[in-house]
Amino acid sequence: MGRSPCCEKAHTNKGAWTKEEDDRLVAYIRAHGEGCWRSLPKAAGLLRCGKSCRLRWINYLRPDLKRGNFTEEEDELIIKLHSLLGNKWSLIAGRLPGRTDNEMKNYWNTHIRRKLLSRGIDPTTHRPLNDASQNQSHASSASAAKQHDSEILITDTDANSKRPGVFEVCPDLNLELTISLPHHHQHQQPDQISLKSINSESSTAGDGFDFLESKSSVLDCRSSVTQIDWRALTE
DNA sequence: AAGCATCCCAACCGCCTTCAG
DNA sequence: CCTGAAGGCGGTTGGGATGCT
Numbered sequence: 001m002g003r004s005p006c007c008e009k010a011h012t013n014k015g016a017w018t019k020e021e022d023d024r025l026v027a028y029i030r031a032h033g034e035g036c037w038r039s040l041p042k043a044a045g046l047l048r049c050g051k052s053c054r055l056r057w058i059n060y061l062r063p064d065l066k067r068g069n070f071t072e073e074e075d076e077l078i079i080k081l082h083s084l085l086g087n088k089w090s091l092i093a094g095r096l097p098g099r100t101d102n103e104m105k106n107y108w109n110t111h112i113r114r115k116l117l118s119r120g121i122d123p124t125t126h127r128p129l130n131d132a133s134q135n136q137s138h139a140s141s142a143s144a145a146k147q148h149d150s151e152i153l154i155t156d157t158d159a160n161s162k163r164p165g166v167f168e169v170c171p172d173l174n175l176e177l178t179i180s181l182p183h184h185h186q187h188q189q190p191d192q193i194s195l196k197s198i199n200s201e202s203s204t205a206g207d208g209f210d211f212l213e214s215k216s217s218v219l220d221c222r223s224s225v226t227q228i229d230w231r232a233l234t235e
Numbered sequence: 236a237a238g239c240a241t242c243c244c245a246a247c248c249g250c251c252t253t254c255a256g
Numbered sequence: 257c258c259t260g261a262a263g264g265c266g267g268t269t270g271g272g273a274t275g276c277t
Contacts, residue, residue, distance in 0.1 A: 015270090016245075038262060054263075055246065090265060105266070106244050 013047045017056055021046055025053055026061055059102045066098025070107060078104065078112060083126040 013021070028044035034057070037050035046053060070078075074096055081092045089101035089108075096104070108123075116123040120130070 014247075016272095036262080049247090051248095051263080052246075059245075087266065101265070102245075110243055 012041075012049050012052070014052075017060075021048065022056070022061060025057060029057060029061075055102075059100045064098055065100065070099075070111075074099075075112060075115070078108065079116065079126075082108065082112075082123075 017025075024044050024046055028040065028046075032043070037054045039050070040046075040053050041048045041050055044053070048056075077096065078092060081095055085091050087105075089105045093099050093101040093104045113123040116126075117129070120128055122129050
């Protein structure tokens with residue numbers, strides 16, 4: 001049995017937002033902050049589903065959004081993050097300040113896919129398009145992420161749990177990714193999950209992974225729910 | 236100028252996870 | 257522990273914008 005609808009659909013608007021609706025939503029959130037999305041529409045005088053309000057705010061109305069074209073640096077960063085994370089758009093977006101997961105997803109599907117294809121690279125596997133046998137015998141990290149999700153891509157902090165093959169797409173990358181679980185409750189000690197590269201023979205992260213230069217950088221994902229700690233182990 | 240095709244992106248849908256009761 | 261509500265995420269779609277013939 002599916003979940004009940006998030007709101008009373010019979011009395012909600014759908015489709016494009018009007019200027020007035022935007023104004024109401026912005027004014028309400030400025031006054032009260034982001035609170036309970038379910039109750040927000042009624043409180044703000046909007047005939048919208050709470051989820052719709054949340055999406056509109058996060059993807060379009062938030063003041064910290066960076067609108068406009070993506071830079072070449074952002075393009076390359078997105079490609080590299082996608083090769084590591086697969087279609088984890090919210091995680092990728094969290095690495096690019098002012099960008100949203102929806103924007104990332106759209107941009108990937110409309111621009112970057114094409115860009116990679118024109119380079120002869122499979123946008124799903126990040127391997128050369130004519131490398132069919134490789135594609136079959138070696139699951140990329142992206143597809144691995146899709147198929148096995150956290151089971152493989154996210155290992156625990158125990159180095160012994162490393163599994164071969166996960167990071168084949170970036171064999172010389174020595175990367176540790178630590179994901180802190182949500183801090184909803186401040187009293188809780190956040191558990192940590194980390195990603196470690198398998199092949200640490202090469203000590204340099206020199207194949208363009210400049211974004212990993214800093215030894216420890218914390219990023220806040222868009223939702224502020226998850227924190228990720230990327231570390232390049234470049235010793 | 237008109238009609239059609241394609242592109243782009245905002246918004247929706249449905250599923251999953253989290254958490255409170 | 258179980259259940260349902262709510263938030264969050266990724267996939268998909270509708271329709272306006274743009275390009276092409």
